[in-house]
Amino acid sequence: MTIRVVVADDQELVRSGFAMILDAQEGIEVVAEAGDGAAAVAAVRELAPDVALLDIRMPVLDGIEACRTISAESSCRTVMLTTFDSDEYVYEALHAGASGFLLKDVRRDDLVHAVRVVAAGESLLAPSVARRLIEEYTAATARPAGGRALSAERLEVLTARERETLLHLGWGLSNAEIAAALTVSEHTVKSHVGNVLAKLGLRDRIQAVICAYETGLIEAGAVRESPRTLG
Known part of the structure; x- marks a missing residue:
């Protein structure tokens, strides 16, 4: 084509x-x-x-x-x-x-x-490079917390597992790394990633990294934590 x-x-x-x-x-x-x-x-x-x-x-x-x-x-x-x-x-x-x-x-x-x-x-x-860049830029521009709180409402359409998937996308992890973190198959992760992108209207994984920061799911300067269920 x-x-x-x-x-x-x-x-x-x-x-x-x-x-x-x-x-x-x-x-x-x-x-x-x-x-x-x-x-x-x-x-x-x-x-x-x-x-x-x-x-x-x-x-x-x-x-x-x-x-x-x-x-x-x-x-x-x-x-x-x-x-x-x-x-x-x-x-x-x-x-x-x-x-x-x-x-x-x-x-x-x-x-x-x-x-x-x-x-x-x-x-x-690469999402890992995007994560570094986005973290540095959002920290430098000091985006107001109130604006983020409003943006966080976007995530209400996600299930708990999809929120976990978005969190790991935000860290710049590959499907294989997310599968290991969540103890699921890569096929399952691919499905979760597709659902996250579709529900949030995101074009690709880099847009997901931006979304994770702008909704406050990940704060600039935060250290990656062990996998946990997000309520």
């Missing part, structure tokens, strides 16, 4: 270069190029691509806001492009729904790999 891609960057040479690289790959088709975030959103709405590559800094609508709109309105997965290696940008991009984050000096093979990985439903950033 062909992976359909939209490339958005306000620098024409960068945009056309990425599009040329991707179009030359078997199984990948660039269906549109866009010079700003609003045009990228319009292209996604019209063409329903599988992946959108979005520059973070674009006119009219920046990449993060474009990502937020695309993630809310479609199943298109987004990869953010930037010249900045900044935790703040990475966090905001992931929070907006991005599935990956690449620097613009990315190697050709890594760019192609990123598109294939994201199109397959995976993330470019």
Whole structure:
């Protein structure tokens, strides 16, 4: 099946270069190029691509806001492009729904790999890395407890075992590690993970890490505890 891609960057040479690289790959088709975030959103709405590559800094609508709109309105997965290696940008991009984050000096093979990985439903950033980044950022920004208390209401749709699963996802554990912690099979864990993502409207495991922190299920700076049933 062909992976359909939209490339958005306000620098024409960068945009056309990425599009040329991707179009030359078997199984990948660039269906549109866009010079700003609003045009990228319009292209996604019209063409329903599988992946959108979005520059973070674009006119009219920046990449993060474009990502937020695309993630809310479609199943298109987004990869953010930037010249900045900044935790703040990475966090905001992931929070907006991005599935990956690449620097613009990315190697050709890594760019192609990123598109294939994201199109397959995976993330470019390991959950364990996301957990460190999210913990540091949420601690630094000192998010108000009241806001978290309201967000915690989201978790009421989960069963106790699903809350445990989300807790372990928040720690960045793999399915095998969660299975060992909960003394269940990996098949059972996969089912729990699917239920958690579906009930909370999360796109992937990294979104689950963000959710675990923002709802207060895990506090920044907390030490991982032994498995226990959450009431």
